[in-house]
Amino acid sequence: MTRSMLFIVGIGPGGRDHMTLRALEAIGAADVVVGYTRYIELLEGLLEGKEVVSTGMTREVDRCRAAVKQALGGRSVAVVSTGDPGVYGMAGLVLELLERMDPEGTVPVEIVPGVTAVSAAASLLGAPLMTDFAVVSLSDLLTPWEVIRTRLEAAASADFVLALYNPRSRRRVRHLEEACRILLRHRPPDTPAGIVRHALRPGQQVLVTTLAGVPGCEVDMMSVVLVGNRATRTWRDRLVTPRGYPLGGEPSASPEQAGSRIPNPPSPHPLPRHDSSAP
């Protein structure tokens, strides 16, 4: 007899190496593990003796409803998401279903955060994020394209680094081009960009390109596209967005000099409009 419990677990990008100890523990403690078939496969070896409920890509509601039912039935359940369950993952859906199916809140819930796909992709590209960034999914399955477009425009105009999830699917081929057209109104065509497919799991591909080059690249639902801000540079095969630390030629003041402070650099992130003639 196990105690009823509902874990919503982020397994990180997919490889065992980038799971947290708590995620391993939560899966270990569960009687039932629920997830998308392809992600369940990443957990091979951790699931012996457990009941596994796995369904295809668009069956999220069924999967999460099954998980809540099992937990209400007294079992210990782990719903697994790749990356972090709070970032385009299952945390919200499970809570929405609990609100309906367990309004009294009888089932204890623990959300176990994980390494996001954008953190995984960024780690392979160098340091593209570093300063303020916006994360936007280009999938218009649940969010109208008009809203997505507004967000891209706003984030581009304010010089956010951009991370694009779900950049292209078999059915949805033009959205990434349109997204890049929006960004090109605010950033030069040679703005450094990167595409990482299957970050930190088998099949990994890493590509450094430019904003203008993104639409011509191989990109799919397993990819994350990162577009630098106006300060992002490339060094060797890496993207770097300087946060603005003054490096100078001189070593900075010695550690003993307590209370000294890195001074404000003169406007490291200027925000002029760029008169790019769209490609």
Add this chain to the structure above:
Amino acid sequence: MTRSMLFIVGIGPGGRDHMTLRALEAIGAADVVVGYTRYIELLEGLLEGKEVVSTGMTREVDRCRAAVKQALGGRSVAVVSTGDPGVYGMAGLVLELLERMDPEGTVPVEIVPGVTAVSAAASLLGAPLMTDFAVVSLSDLLTPWEVIRTRLEAAASADFVLALYNPRSRRRVRHLEEACRILLRHRPPDTPAGIVRHALRPGQQVLVTTLAGVPGCEVDMMSVVLVGNRATRTWRDRLVTPRGYPLGGEPSASPEQAGSRIPNPPSPHPLPRHDSSAP
């Protein structure tokens, strides 16, 4: 004799539980561990037999320069950041220093991503992110306040969920109020918000409030503030931003019904301007 190597390691929010296996391995493989004093303390027990270089909060450049020197001297070095080293962490600074100090790229570098502070905070608040979100640091030490304000305005106007890092310091007491005033031009005062201090490490405090309530709360540099978008709700003590899955009263189509698809709901994220009279 160890092979020269430079790891830039995200240790996650701080507790051992939320470190990845790769982060533990990288620290285990290092001769020298470099980090901010308070974060080095979180690694107690992992550092036996290692040289430790730790300095205070504003000594990032010195710390990272020391790390690069050690790696150039043939040692295996781990620079540790809390959260993810690519999100307001040390990855960018180390790469910028390598560009100057090791222009040929002789030192192998591995960036180990970690669970970010925003993922940790979100996991404790429920599911506030879930859809498109923007991450903004309110520290104007390295970014001019005018740029930060522009980003807040843009993100608020396009209905991004907002995660605010470095929301308030002892010297910088008005920035959070001004940030909330900007957000209140686009969102109702009762927009759900959450404040998490020391997420997933000793001293953790979790508070669910509203956008109008944020400035009056206890907030410091160890806190992350999350502000919902126009769809974010509270359920019991949790924030939920619905991603837009149609839940209906009826169970959705059976899993056997291959090829069926969750339909687009009617505009789950409307973007009307809110005529809030500022508080």
